[in-house]
Amino acid sequence: MEKKFGIKEVVAMGIGTALFVVLTNVQIPLVIAPNTYLQPRMAIMAFFAAVFGPVVGGVIGLFGHALGDAIFYGSVWWSWVFPEAVVGIVIGLFAKKFAVKEGGFNTTANIISFNVIQVVSNAVAWIVVAPVLDILVYSEPANKVFAQGAFAFLGNVVIIGVLGTILLSVYSGISGKSSDLKMED
Template sequence: MKKKFGIKEVVAIGIGTALFVALTEVQIPIGIPNTYLQPRMAVFAFLAAVFGPIVGGVVGLLGHALGDLVFYGSVWWSWVIPEAVIGLGIGLIAKKLAIKEGGFDKKAIITFNVVQVLANAVAWILVAPALDILIYVEPANKVFIQGAYAALGNILIIGILGTLLAAGYAKIGAKSSSLSKED
């Protein structure tokens, strides 16, 4: 029976979380308070698409929480939890995308992007605003606007950079892996 979670996934969580935190301050303002284009989302989505829902969910949760702590001094949970939702959503289709096997073809690219759009919509248009209202008693009109812009920004970043990362890895990296299991 093949293991679904092993040392490669643990390493992916560690590296993914570190990259997520390190890229937290790489932000492009979009004119909405506390809402930015962030390249970390592409790296995060790529890892979820390669290693699955556990890696995606944990990297989203830990990466965002630690990034908030390191750079802002506290954790804004209503925006951390949606990252886990996105990681889980994208990760659920990892096998179908076959990125590790070098099979990230046109159909897989479309599937990846349809799923990331849906995951971002659920996370940022539903989950984040609802949690902002419930946890922090934020005004509804403010959080739904922020959520919509966060979704749109993430969709663009993942759609462009995430797709390029996945395609590049599938074409080059997946075929040249030097890691193998010893008997």
């Protein structure tokens, strides 16, 4: 299996990271858990990961979150940066299966597959990785961070499930049609 990584992927990382950072302040608070929000930036990262693969998804999650924290909050909360990268990497590992670029995403099987994978990746990232890192790195109380992680998981699943699926569906429909173009004689 040949893996291609070129200028398109580098540009995707730049654009995706920039969008992720810009969307850092677009958030709907989940009042039940402190410092936990619905954030559309997760759908952007999932979109780029599903189209361009795990390196692009991981870089956008890692650098997008770190830069967003640094710019808007003045410091980086690393225990939540790494889980973003985990989600991007895991979704990206299945990019070929989703067939977004080829115009094949809009099948029930691919949409379900994408959403199962994003749910599992978010569960690992937010129910396991983020709380454990919060406890180990920042000595945060377990009950607080596991509650935050659970709500971050639910919020991300909803945002990616709705907005991410819509973005991928529209892009796949357009991408599939443009690949049908043939040069005239």
